[in-house]
Amino acid sequence: MSKLTILGPQFSTFVRTIELVCRYKNIPYQVGMEYEGTSLEFRDSQHQKLHPFTKVPVLIEGDFILPETVAIATYLNDKQGPDIFPAETKDKAKNLAWVSMISQYVYQHLISQYLLELRFPKGENGAIRMDVVEQQKPIAQATLEKLEAQISDQGFFIGEQFTLCDALLLPILTYVFALPEPFSIHQNTPKLAQYLDRVSALNFVQGVLTLPQE
Ligand SMILES: N[C@@H](CCC(=O)N[C@@H](CS)C(=O)NCC(=O)O)C(=O)O
The missing domain is CATH 1.20.1050.10 (Glutathione S-transferase Yfyf (Class Pi); Chain A, domain 2)
Known part of the structure; x- marks a missing residue:
């Protein structure tokens, strides 16, 4: 399976949030604006397709595309590694x-x-x-x-x-x-x-x- 991509520039605070979650859970990932072999421009039509409000990050995992930091973190939390929410x-x-x-x-x-x-x-x-x-x-x-x-x-x-x-x-x-x-x-x-x-x-x-x- 292809490596999970966190779409967005590395300086973005929300992109860094998802990086920290991946690292905490030991999930391999890459960060950048590359999507399907081309470099995405902020707010272009391709970006609009991935996030209706043209924000970052967007998670790309094969053909699974997921916008919004909390949704992405919650999805990743169900994978391997320690939990990012308290149990109780x-x-x-x-x-x-x-x-x-x-x-x-x-x-x-x-x-x-x-x-x-x-x-x-x-x-x-x-x-x-x-x-x-x-x-x-x-x-x-x-x-x-x-x-x-x-x-x-x-x-x-x-x-x-x-x-x-x-x-x-x-x-x-x-x-x-x-x-x-x-x-x-x-x-x-x-x-x-x-x-x-x-x-x-x-x-x-x-x-x-x-x-x-x-
Ligand atoms: N609700 C979004 C907010 C994301 C957000 O505001 N990201 C900033 C970068 S840190 C962004 O995309 N800014 C570009 C813009 O507002 O046009 C989330 O939680 O992922």
């Missing part, structure tokens, strides 16, 4: 609540509305729109503080087990914690910093969470 019903439900919050609000507040504004400025002559940054920064800071309040002392984001919450959060936090002054927002989140250092050092995480060269 209520623990699993609570974990899924955080999966939903991280992939929606946390991603929105930290990445779409803050980090992307800095990395891909939309102001005149490619300048950072400082008014937008000023407006979004407190929202991003408050979101990090909500994560700080939630984080467990037991090793992972929730409890003693690596879960999909960690796979979603680590790629986001890696980018956010690398923001330089005056955009840095992690001054009040020491537990989150320790968590990021601790979990990033695990073997299966190594090599995934790289930062762009300045």
Whole structure:
């Protein structure tokens, strides 16, 4: 059977989430924008066929095509290897609540509305729109503080087990914690910093969470 492909650029946080799940479960995979021998362009008609809203990642496994991170992770979870959800019903439900919050609000507040504004400025002559940054920064800071309040002392984001919450959060936090002054927002989140250092050092995480060269 052909190797499973995670369609999308490796710098995408959600693509990295699926990479982390594959590595945790020891599932062989490849990452890239290659599909059926050609390189896919973002939002072209081929991409539209694979994901109706032209997002990444999309999982390609032979003729099985699956969009959306949580669906992909859940599908992969049924394969070999350790579980990415707690076994007990209520623990699993609570974990899924955080999966939903991280992939929606946390991603929105930290990445779409803050980090992307800095990395891909939309102001005149490619300048950072400082008014937008000023407006979004407190929202991003408050979101990090909500994560700080939630984080467990037991090793992972929730409890003693690596879960999909960690796979979603680590790629986001890696980018956010690398923001330089005056955009840095992690001054009040020491537990989150320790968590990021601790979990990033695990073997299966190594090599995934790289930062762009300045
Ligand atoms: N709900 C989607 C969101 C995926 C998503 O937003 N991916 C980003 C990259 S990290 C993307 O495709 N951005 C391109 C765009 O919005 O046009 C999922 O969970 O997979």
